[in-house]
Amino acid sequence: xxxxxxxxxxxxxxxxxxxxxxxxxxxxxxxxxxxxxxxxxxxxxxxxxxxxxxxxxxxxxxxxxxxxxxxxxxxxxxxxxx
Amino acid sequence: xxxxxxxxxxxxxxxxxxxxxxxxxxxxxxxxxxxxxxxxxxxxxxxxxxxxxxxxxxxxxxxxxxxxxxxxxxxxxxxxxxxxxxxxxxxxxxxxxxxxxxxxxxxxxxxxxxxxxxxxxxxxxxxxxxxxxxxxxxxxxxxxxxxxxxxxxxxxxxxxxxxxxxxxxxxxxxxxxxxxxxxxxxxxxxxxxxxxxxxxxxxxxxxxxxxxxxxxxxxxxxxxxxxxxxxxxxxxxxxxxxxxxxxxxxxxxxxxxxxxxxxxxxxxxxxxxxxxxxxxxxxxxxxxxxxxxxxxxxxxxxxxxxxxxxxxxxxxxxxxxxxxxxxxxxxxxxxxxxxxxxxxxxxxxx
Numbered sequence: 001x002x003x004x005x006x007x008x009x010x011x012x013x014x015x016x017x018x019x020x021x022x023x024x025x026x027x028x029x030x031x032x033x034x035x036x037x038x039x040x041x042x043x044x045x046x047x048x049x050x051x052x053x054x055x056x057x058x059x060x061x062x063x064x065x066x067x068x069x070x071x072x073x074x075x076x077x078x079x080x081x082x
Numbered sequence: 083x084x085x086x087x088x089x090x091x092x093x094x095x096x097x098x099x100x101x102x103x104x105x106x107x108x109x110x111x112x113x114x115x116x117x118x119x120x121x122x123x124x125x126x127x128x129x130x131x132x133x134x135x136x137x138x139x140x141x142x143x144x145x146x147x148x149x150x151x152x153x154x155x156x157x158x159x160x161x162x163x164x165x166x167x168x169x170x171x172x173x174x175x176x177x178x179x180x181x182x183x184x185x186x187x188x189x190x191x192x193x194x195x196x197x198x199x200x201x202x203x204x205x206x207x208x209x210x211x212x213x214x215x216x217x218x219x220x221x222x223x224x225x226x227x228x229x230x231x232x233x234x235x236x237x238x239x240x241x242x243x244x245x246x247x248x249x250x251x252x253x254x255x256x257x258x259x260x261x262x263x264x265x266x267x268x269x270x271x272x273x274x275x276x277x278x279x280x281x282x283x284x285x286x287x288x289x290x291x292x293x294x295x296x297x298x299x300x301x302x303x304x305x306x307x308x309x310x311x312x313x314x315x316x317x318x319x320x321x322x323x324x325x326x327x328x329x330x331x332x333x334x335x336x337x338x339x340x341x342x343x344x345x346x347x348x349x350x351x352x353x354x355x356x357x358x359x360x361x362x363x364x365x366x367x368x369x370x371x372x373x374x375x376x377x378x379x380x381x382x383x384x385x386x387x388x389x390x391x392x393x394x395x396x397x398x399x400x401x402x403x404x405x406x407x408x409x410x411x412x413x414x415x416x417x418x419x420x421x422x423x424x425x426x427x428x429x430x431x432x
Contacts, residue, residue, distance in 0.1 A: 008406065018406055020290070021290075021324075021327045
């Protein structure tokens with residue numbers, strides 16, 4: 001899953017969708033994830049990095065990642081596939 | 083080479099910078115930014131307390147002009163007098179309700195040496211609230227269903243078809259979202275008293291409110307298009323804050339409108355983007371919006387382009403603007419002297 005290329009993100013977690021005018025405030029973790037996704041890192045690379053940096057097991061990470069994807073999708077921030 | 087725009091004298095209406103502002107002050111601000119301090123702005127006002135009259139650093143001089151209901155002869159006579167005093171180069175009308183008369187006298191103004199850049203009466207009628215639904219159907223555009231109301235009794239049929247909420251709109255201005263037949267009847271009487279019949283009952287579309295400011299070139303194209311999402315909306319439905327957005331669907335919509343109408347001049351499309359992503363046209367206003375200065379901030383000075391085109395000079399269509407430019411409107415208590423009020427009230431000039 002890729003973040004839409006036109007989405008503007010800042011280091012402090014603010015997200016702006018220039019096509020709709022929607023804006024969101026994310027926490028520090030959201031900011032980190034968004035920057036990683038926008039820089040072109042793969043899902044596997046991002047997860048590997050989180051497991052190395054944080055005290056979290058794989059199962060928990062998978063559940064949280066799924067939640068994160070749902071939030072991004074609801075916010076219309078993901079590229080539509082196809 | 084001398085700058086042909088440096089010492090222009092431009093007359094502007096719509097100086098009512100209140101909670102339901104006319105576009106005049108935003109147009110003036112845009113022009114001043116482009117043409118500099120040599121530009122002379124002549125305000126044309128209908129009432130003595132339009133705030134722009136007293137903003138002397140923006141408006142060099144203001145003249146009262148007759149209400150549209152007094153007809154074109156009175157308007158032309160007054161403008162001839164003003165022209166004699168000021169040697170006007172151009173007039174930019176900014177009210178829907180005055181446009182019919184200004185279009186009617188445009189050729190006479192031209193003979194006097196006063197340029198304008200206006201749609202035709204036919205173009206004006208196409209986007210009239212009364213005709214908008216038919217126009218949309220003819221051109222494959224989404225427009226909410228409506229009923230023309232000539233009597234309060236007509237509301238029942240509209241309510242049966244649309245249910246509540248529905249929108250009750252005045253012929254020229256104002257709209258109310260109503261949630262019961264009692265509210266609908268009250269809105270009908272208020273709007274009938276203010277603007278006459280027909281009052282329009284419109285299907286309520288839920289979604290995100292987007293406005294487009296554009297400048298049509300009169301031959302089926304647009305010289306400029308800037309879209310804005312409303313972020314803060316007043317109880318009169320006016321944007322008090324908004325942000326520029328960029329979406330190809332909005333650009334296409336404005337281009338389809340210009341192509342269908344050959345629109346000449348500034349215009350504003352009021353759009354509702356519903357949950358399915360359909361872009362419903364709620365209204366098309368036949369002049370720049372009050373937020374037109376945002377187009378300047380985003381990189382497309384629409385009033386500047388209109389002036390150049392009105393004076394017969396080609397303007398390359400803008401092809402890009404900056405998304406994420408925000409405007410936040412504010413109120414300000416401007417101080418004037420009672421003698422100024424006296425001057426404009428008694429002599430019709432300040």
